[in-house]
Amino acid sequence: MATKMQHQLLFFDIDGTLLSNATHQIPESALSAIAAAQKNGHLVFINTGRTIRTMPSFLKTLGFDGYLCGCGTRIVYHDEILLAHSFTEEEGQLLIDLMDKWHIEAFLEGSEDVYCKRGAYRQRIMNQVRKSFNDKGLGLSCFIEDRNFIYDKFVLVSDNQADSDAFIHEIESFIDVIDRGKGMYECIPKGFSKASAMHLLAEHLDISMDNTWAFGDSSNDLPMFEAAAHGIAMGEHSPVLEPFSEMITDTVDNHGIAKALLHFGLI
Known part of the structure; x- marks a missing residue:
């Protein structure tokens, strides 16, 4: 279990994890919980298959520490671009x-x-x-x-x-x-994924992969779950995530993120 003395890296998928599939918004409980995790010294990142351009713009106003986009092809930490890869x-x-x-x-x-x-x-x-x-x-x-x-x-x-x-x-x-x-x-x-981005970011920040947490729901989250020390699947999720899930939390709309962060002592 994480303690406040350890900086943890928390990685969140967007659709079906942060964003409700019903309302297409982030529940207030998730926003409050993520802010509380940051207050405890943890770093929070979006880790998405979407490119930076197709990511909903309002997400960039919510205070995340960075964005891992396009299945690991672009990494942004605060205002610094750590990686930008395109096809030749x-x-x-x-x-x-x-x-x-x-x-x-x-x-x-x-x-x-x-x-x-x-x-x-x-x-x-x-x-x-x-x-x-x-x-x-x-x-x-x-x-x-x-x-x-x-x-x-x-x-x-x-x-x-x-x-x-x-x-x-x-x-x-x-x-x-x-x-x-x-x-x-x-x-x-080939060679780029949500997992490869996590490894690069953790190395850049000099934080052990033992302190990584993945929150997701779909099959393209599998590399993220395989790489993270702790995997949390949302209440509605692809079965492929279950072997790598430490917890199956509630759905987005039923405060799944807040419940998981509280359960593991991250907030």
């Missing part, structure tokens, strides 16, 4: 060529914007997600066909016209692919 121009172009070859529909996520097809996607869900990006001012600057941008990671959703197996086979030498279920795959440069 050559890698980015090759990936787009392979997407065309295997009829893959994807969103390409960069630190400046999200890049979508110019025209309509085949899949309704892709058009719905694109609209949600557009409503936030994202995905409007240029399009995948323009090929004049740099990106950090991408998400694809497969359908019966796409050969996702063939595509993944061609990219797996330099891309780590996370199966998010229902035909959705999150694709990150």
